[in-house]
Amino acid sequence: MPDPSALIRPARPDDAAQVVTLRALVHPYLVRGVESTRQMIAEPPPGEDWTAWVAEAGGQVVGWASAYRNSQTSEPDFGEISTLHVHPDHRGRGAGTALLTAALDHLRSIRARRVLTWARPESLSFARRHGFTPSRELRYSALDLRSTPPMPEPPPGVRLLAAAEVDARRIHEADVASAADEPGDVPADAISWESWRYEVWDNPGLDRAASTVAEVDGVLASFSLVKRDGDRMWSDFTGTVPEHRGRGLARLVKRAALHRAAAGGVLVAYTSNDAANAPMLAVNTRLGYRPAASQWTCLRDLA
Numbered sequence: 001m002p003d004p005s006a007l008i009r010p011a012r013p014d015d016a017a018q019v020v021t022l023r024a025l026v027h028p029y030l031v032r033g034v035e036s037t038r039q040m041i042a043e044p045p046p047g048e049d050w051t052a053w054v055a056e057a058g059g060q061v062v063g064w065a066s067a068y069r070n071s072q073t074s075e076p077d078f079g080e081i082s083t084l085h086v087h088p089d090h091r092g093r094g095a096g097t098a099l100l101t102a103a104l105d106h107l108r109s110i111r112a113r114r115v116l117t118w119a120r121p122e123s124l125s126f127a128r129r130h131g132f133t134p135s136r137e138l139r140y141s142a143l144d145l146r147s148t149p150p151m152p153e154p155p156p157g158v159r160l161l162a163a164a165e166v167d168a169r170r171i172h173e174a175d176v177a178s179a180a181d182e183p184g185d186v187p188a189d190a191i192s193w194e195s196w197r198y199e200v201w202d203n204p205g206l207d208r209a210a211s212t213v214a215e216v217d218g219v220l221a222s223f224s225l226v227k228r229d230g231d232r233m234w235s236d237f238t239g240t241v242p243e244h245r246g247r248g249l250a251r252l253v254k255r256a257a258l259h260r261a262a263a264g265g266v267l268v269a270y271t272s273n274d275a276a277n278a279p280m281l282a283v284n285t286r287l288g289y290r291p292a293a294s295q296w297t298c299l300r301d302l303a
Contacts, residue, residue: 011052018061033229079112133184134297137275141289163211178239222249235271
């Protein structure tokens with residue numbers, strides 16, 4: 001039976017603090033701060049038809065889901081449902097199903113034909129009941145930064161720079177080139193400048209001083225982006241453009257970014273990788289990351 005005390009309604013900017021508190025409880029390995037969450041609700045990403053809902057009970061946010069069009073892929077009519085979760089004390093009462101229904105109805109209204117979402121292992125039965133098929137494992141890892149990693153010495157011809165010192169469009173171009181062959185269900189082959197600037201460069205959580213790029217003979221070859229919330233950070237994306245791979249640059253820039261983040265007061269770093277991304281998983285293992293959690297991508301068609 002649905003919980004009669006739970007109200008499903010559109011998210012409001014003032015919900016941001018409670019949304020972040022709930023996310024930290026259910027998904028402690030995800031990092032998105034209050035200001036970043038407030039901005040996302042108040043000024044949704046461009047071109048995505050982004051909408052979010054909360055489940056409210058007793059004046060408290062006890063559930064969340066967002067749904068949107070994936071604007072970063074050439075795949076037509078692809079929608080996503082992100083971070084659907086309910087407080088442990090309010091599960092089994094219909095709030096999760098109600099949030100999912102709202103999200104699916106929204107995706108139908110914007111003519112999405114295929115839907116991607118993510119589910120923790122214990123939530124796969126819920127996903128299957130609602131027509132989703134598990135596809136790929138996503139592994140989350142954590143690194144204790146209380147012992148600051150040493151700043152690496154770049155090899156000859158390589159220069160390390162903070163992202164704050166670099167034209168954002170150069171980083172965007174490297175991001176697009178690096179992400180095109182990332183393993184996943186949906187190719188990230190259409191990351192527009194407007195979308196990237198909103199989600200990355202203008203994100204209140206981006207730490208431009210810790211985020212690091214590597215130039216090779218003046219060419220931006222590799223980068224590691226840091227998003228921060230207090231003493232926690234998220235390695236948003238570490239990538240190397242194809243023609244410069246195999247030289248250890250990803251490990252170099254990520255180690256430098258971790259050093260800078262730790263020096264700025266970050267105590268723990270989180271990241272995620274597709275289980276098939278063996279090169280980046282190996283980089284993270286060498287840097288000292290340890291498994292923290294896992295989720296599965298899940299797919300279904302929309303009638």
